Amino acid sequence: FHPSGKQGSKTMNRKKGDKGFEICINNINFQRKSVVGYVELTIFPTVANLNRIKLNSKQCRIYRVRVNDLEAAFIYNDPTLEVCHHESKQRNLNYFSNAYAAAVSAVDPDAGNGELCIKVPSELWKHVDELKVLKVHINFSLDQPKGGLHFVVPNMEGSMAERGAHVFSCGYQNSTRFWFPCVDSYSELCTWKLEYTVDAAMVAVSNGDLVETVYTHDMRKKTFHYMLTIPTAASNISLAIGPFEILVDPYMHEVTHFCLPQLLPLLKHTTSYLHEVFEFYEEILTCRYPYSCFKTVFIDEAYVEVAAYASMSIFSTNLLHSAMIIDETPLTRRCLAQALAQQFFGCFISRMSWSDEWVLKGISGYIYGLWMKKTFGVNEYRHWIKQELDQIVAYELKTGGVLLHPIFGGGKEKDNPASHLHFSIKHPHTLSWEYYTMFQCKAHLVMRLIENRISMEFMLQVFNKLLSLASTASSQKFQSHMWSQMLVSTSGFLKSISNVSGKDIQPLIKQWVDQSGVVKFYGSFAFNRKRNVLELEIKQDYTSPGTQKYVGPLKVTVQELDGSFNHTLQIEENSLKHDIPCHSKSRRNKKKKIPLMNGEEVDMDLSAMDADSPLLWIRIDPDMSVLRKVEFEQSDFMWQYQLRYERDVVAQEEAILALEKFPTPASRLALTDILEQEQCFYRVRMMACFCLAKIANSMVSTWTGPPAMKSLFTRMFCCKTCPNIVKTNNFMNFQSYFLQKTMPVAMALLRDVHNLCPKEVLMFILDLIKYNDNRKNKFSDNYYRAELIDALANSVTPAVSVNNEVRTLDNLNPDVRLILEEITRFLNMEKLLPSYRHTITVSCLKAIRVLQKNGHVPSDPALFKSYAEYGHFIDVRIAALDAVVDYTKVDRSYEELQWLLTMVQNDPVPYIRHKILDMLTKNPPFTKNMESPLCNEALVDQLWKLMNSGTSHDWRLRCGAVDLYFTLFGLSRPSCLPLPELGLVLNLKEKKAVLNPTIIPESVVNNQEPVNSTNNHGQSVGFQNTFSNSQEEEEIDMDTVHDSQAFIYHHLNMLERPSTPGMSKFIGKMIVWIFQRFQLGVGFVFFFTTTGMYHAYKSEKLRKK
């Protein structure tokens, strides 16, 4: 069963000659949360002597396997269930990460591995040698699945359909193996026949065309027959069953939308826009939507907001909204557009291997970006690109880099391209979720860089070519070898680019795809009046982690008095200084209008500028054609000109950010002008609000006039006759709506000389709340009211405490009393008239936590804990959990930490479990270099257990646990653990004694990594040798490791340590374990002992070589 031979080897031969994988789920029990079914797959052997078939399967109970109607023996071995088996005191993360990566490798379908190993009955060996078809039939069941398939069963009266009970498939990357045995790879394509028998009141939505729906004989159930004739990977198969309401899209009858009962009006409104997205993609790709139908399903307790599968997408029900909701509308539309982009690239076109993932994510993200540009305009698009760029830059600088196209040479540790990370990037399942999010972000940014290089026209041609090749291939029903055209690989993609455009983009790929890191520029300039030359100095930092050296062209735009001029500088190894000749002499005739980049000519007040210099402002890399961070120095007036007159929103945002450092009246004026300018992009104006608040605070002693923004707000939103009363709400103009929401929040950040929020501002906000009147408004004001509460929270400053007295009602500050009054009323009103997505409750909870933290209200997690319980709306739960996490950190509460960790293990909603770990990682109760009473051996054991075995049902959750462990304890052995018994380890191979690697202190361990996170920029040549002993030992392990058992076995052989359990015990444990997996009545089962198994692996490996 050789990897290379497997390509397209799996086909299904049914009566009429159609091919496919067949799944049949006969019974779904919502009460017991169980599923019973069978799968049938046919294998076309491409090599002789195929005597074992490996499939992926997790948590399924397999009853019976038959190959060509003969009972077949099988073994189920899932090394990822428990990553490190032995009871040793190994607690360092390096060790775990290696073992985990090895375990995932051991079942990696792309390498021909799997958890389920079926032995082909010996009667069929001859049959196989003749390369004849094998038909494998597997009966399985799933009982209370913890991952992969999620049941939502509300606890109330009535039938399951009345309760709105539903079930859907979910998971991160290839997770299909959690709900049926398959080859869970994106590169194994086959056609599908799917059958689901469900309650008559339910609907089963799955991939492909619904061929027919048939009642069962008792008429109480229906069977949904689906057929997917387009070859599809198992990982793109999905399922959703529930009492869904059905809406056929009025514009496209082949598109069907599904939602939970009672939500149909919302579904109608939410999906009314989808056809435009369809039209857009089909037009730019000049290609029809590849599947014959499309289904959207909106479900509760979603794993992710958007999940795309072949011809269907599963969305969170919380994306649904009515016509009254402003803020959610663009967000939901973005989700719909994202899901649809992934239908083309990700579902229809799949990937060859994990290292080609970036192409799919890149293309789908890129065309989604084009949709954004068309729908929301160039300003929004550029703002988004800037935002994404800032995010990826910040992440790479923090963690040391994101690698899009990792190449693994032999799996040796020193070749590991991501050794700066605490996890392996060899498999999607070992990736930190945050890393994966950033990976996707970088992928689409790099696609944009390619577009910059080869033009959008060629780019779209390349996509069209990929799609048309794939759709030709998909219609080739009997030539499965053609199907590889439906898989995209990095090399194929690059070849396509070079064929279409004739351009060589190899340097670009090398810089951004084959290598991690971003560029960090520092720029400054001087104007040489005599030569009329701008002397620009651009330095780079390429030694810090996450950075790389950039060599190549760099665009610089200089706005002079006579116009705007682009210059392309060549960034080379040693040249830092660049002379740029200026076009205009310093100011001569004052009255002339100044031409801008876009051809517009404007009058400017030039009095602020330097009389000797014709330079208005300078921008480095204005088109964001390098993944970079630029720190550029120019004088305050230049930033002010840039803010006022540069038409690019990114430039305006950069200017606003820079102006924070220049708290002057001129900055104030520039910002207020921008705020008032209605032509200006609303996000820039919103940003200007916060900058203005910061400047006002820095200028507090010289500030004149009313508090910043107050008169502006009054002018824009209050009644002409009575300026203290806000107009009744009218949100028809979205720009002013967003500004109206933001201004009070920013104003509340103002502080007076005593560092308190000015009374005037607080009263102003309270009045806004008091006079808020939404009766005549077409839109809901829930987000606005929520932000007013946020504003109240922002106005809170630390309580003046008289020697740690207990917080009681009596010594409550009168201002805080007013705030608390509002919060109480809002929070109580939410119980009677709840707002959309309970935005107000969320803001109230946040505000209460702020009051607690500032010492106005006694710090107490009880309230938050009650809101965090299962049964509250997810946004509310997350806000409450965030407060508990914060409490845990501030009050160092062991009890709350335990409460959170229990929830991580037991909460019914996978997203909550993930989010708690995420929040704990972002706001940790302590970090690795910190002394904390919480840091103890029990916690280490608990977390270790959590990531070792407690989270095996959810890849994302396990990686989240690893992230938390890393944040709390670092890579090496946690400092709170006692030293292991043996400090020295005998290395038998080299006949040397070395320091036990588990107790090497952090700083030393750090040095072993090629890229260091704290010190050592230039990768010093020496240290690799210095510590080579321990390093070598690791390498030997990695070389031979195939799964964790073998890995452990190997270790046991290498290190005869008295503290580790003996071999015999270990084998015994293995056998018991296998017994537990397989119930009686399975037929005939082969058992291997661990040694046997190890040899089996070894022999297979030798055979491969």
Next chain:
Amino acid sequence: MRTALYGSKMADTATGGSGTRPGGKQASTPADNYYLARRRTLQVVVSSLLTEAGFESAEKAAVETLTEMLQSYISEMGRSAKSYCEHTARTQPTLSDIVVTLVEMGFNVETLPAYAKRSQRMVITAPPVTNQPVTPKALTAGQNKPHPSHIPSHFPEFPDPHTYIKTPTYREPVSDYQVLREKAASQRRDVERALTRFMAKTGETQSLFKDDVSTFPLIAARPFTVPYLTALLPSELEMQQMEETDSSEQDDQTDTENLPLHMSTDDSGPEKENASVLQQNTSLSGSRNGEENMIDNPYLRPVKKPKIRRKK
């Protein structure tokens, strides 16, 4: 319906009353005297109305029946007017109570003035009054208004003019924007606070301060069985608001949404009904009555009956 019921009930008691009383021969109490006097007057009224209508003679039984009917009618009017006046928290019926009563009894009030002023009407002489109650002479102010021609002179005089003459006065209505907004805001706030306090008092609460549970009472957080419904669906209040504020756009939308449905409704009557049901709930009717829909979508097709069991 209500009047008919009341009317019949009233008539029952009236006839019951008249059935027992005249049967007793020794009737001589003052109450009985009043009763007989009223009865006599009514008989006179009936007779004069009959005369007016052109009858020359009538059987006693017929007059008795008509008298009985008239009495019932008047009694019901009185009873009903009393109810209306009590309903508005008054003890004395006013003109409007009578009007409402008449309307309720199916009488066209507008015809009354013309009827009262009809030329051929007969005026009944005043009933003999034995002892005129002495009305204390109060301060008189101004000239009492004389009776108009259609009112018999033995009816009571008009009261003093000051009791009914009105001089309209104008109080400036509160139209100041600021005051209105202020009022609306504080009213809403008071209602909200009162309501939430009431809810907090009557239910479970949480508190931010351990030492004080009453100053800032928070209604306890209660988990929902289906949390997304309350979070996503607009409240009835908002729905109402939405209907009020945007009608034009909403219409546009429904028009386009119904487009395929219009196509399907050009058949017979019952199917039209189905189509409107479909509009209400596409899911249920859509999946079952798929044939009626022109849209060919597999989810709208009917569910097939099972075939004969195939061999596995």
